[in-house]
Amino acid sequence: xxxxxxxxxxxxxxxxxxxxxxxxxxxxxxxxxxxxxxxxxxxxxxxxxxxxxxxxxxxxx
Amino acid sequence: xxxxxxxxxxxxxxxxxxxxxxxxxxxxxxxxxxxxxxxxxxxxxxxxxxxxxxxxxxxxxxxxxxxxxxxxxxxxxxxxxxxxxxxxxxxxxxxxxxxxxxxxxxxxxxxxxxxxxxxxxxxxxxxxxxxxxxxxxxxxxxxxxxxxxxxxxxxxxxxxxxxxxxxxxxxxxxxxxxxxxxxxxxxxxxxxxxxxxxxxxxxxxxxxxxxxxxxxxxxxxxxxxxxxxxxxxxxxxxxxxxxxxxxxxxxxxxxxxxxxxxxx
Ligand code: SF4
Ligand code: SF4
Ligand SMILES: [Zn+2]
Ligand SMILES: [Zn+2]
Numbered sequence: 001x002x003x004x005x006x007x008x009x010x011x012x013x014x015x016x017x018x019x020x021x022x023x024x025x026x027x028x029x030x031x032x033x034x035x036x037x038x039x040x041x042x043x044x045x046x047x048x049x050x051x052x053x054x055x056x057x058x059x060x061x
Numbered sequence: 062x063x064x065x066x067x068x069x070x071x072x073x074x075x076x077x078x079x080x081x082x083x084x085x086x087x088x089x090x091x092x093x094x095x096x097x098x099x100x101x102x103x104x105x106x107x108x109x110x111x112x113x114x115x116x117x118x119x120x121x122x123x124x125x126x127x128x129x130x131x132x133x134x135x136x137x138x139x140x141x142x143x144x145x146x147x148x149x150x151x152x153x154x155x156x157x158x159x160x161x162x163x164x165x166x167x168x169x170x171x172x173x174x175x176x177x178x179x180x181x182x183x184x185x186x187x188x189x190x191x192x193x194x195x196x197x198x199x200x201x202x203x204x205x206x207x208x209x210x211x212x213x214x215x216x217x218x219x220x221x222x223x224x225x226x227x228x229x230x231x232x233x234x235x236x237x238x239x240x241x242x243x244x245x246x247x248x249x250x251x252x253x254x255x256x257x258x259x260x261x262x263x264x265x266x267x268x269x270x271x272x273x274x275x276x277x278x279x280x281x282x283x284x285x286x287x288x289x290x291x292x293x294x295x296x297x298x299x300x301x302x303x304x305x306x307x308x309x310x311x312x313x314x315x316x317x318x319x320x321x322x323x324x325x
Binding site: 001002004005009010011012014015016017018040054055057058061 | 111113114118122125126127168181182183184185186187188189191211214217218292294295
């Protein structure tokens, strides 16, 4: 699951995650983040570096 | 003391404070971060959680969701409440959260007993539930300040810098400073020397000074002027955040005044 807020600055970033994930299929991630108001690089790495693993974990429930 | 607005957004305010000390500017910054109260989910009881996340992870995620209240003043913090911290409707807002998979549980699925209390952001994913997985949570939010825990921090990103002052003397128009400046503060055009086009963006890094072969440029901090940038967590408007922080400082100063008067 995407962390609720940025680890460094505390800005809520998870509310744009789903839109980000959909849009980066066809658009450059940097531009999408600009559009979504994710400005600082601490917040940008939260989205850029996130790997969703809940569905992998579910197999071992 | 003078205040000049530079930028105002719902979640961020930038202003220029002149005629103040660094201690005062920092006082405003610190009060925004740790003395302006807000609501946050405090304690939860999990009746059922068969999701992939541990109970503690659910609890952490819920705590980090910023909450807004129509009227925050109706709540007191547990320490100042008539119940003396035991817990009562005056200092607690109860909520429930129930969901059954397959479903993504979002912040807006958290339902408070007070309809005036809401999550500040919809669409924060709390946990994804697979087929047959269940989540049943009940709990309450309390009002506290950032000094208790960062989840009650109303001001998240708050900072200040001295207002820069850039003087250009015997400039040869070589353009090296313009090229090296990472913030595009300087520009080279018609005049007989480089021009400052974006003073507020200057971070006082002084790269331009090192680059100039003629010692023509100097950058100095103006000691009594500060550019403050205050960003809230979404539970309060940035403008109100600064006002409340200033009120808190005044309140404390008055308290010290009274104490001192008692002593003498
Ligand atoms: S101090 Fe740094 S930011 Fe300011 S004008 Fe010089 S190079 Fe640019
Ligand atoms: S580096 Fe010095 S001489 Fe060259 S343009 Fe800048 S101020 Fe002028
Ligand atoms: Zn950040
Ligand atoms: Zn109470």
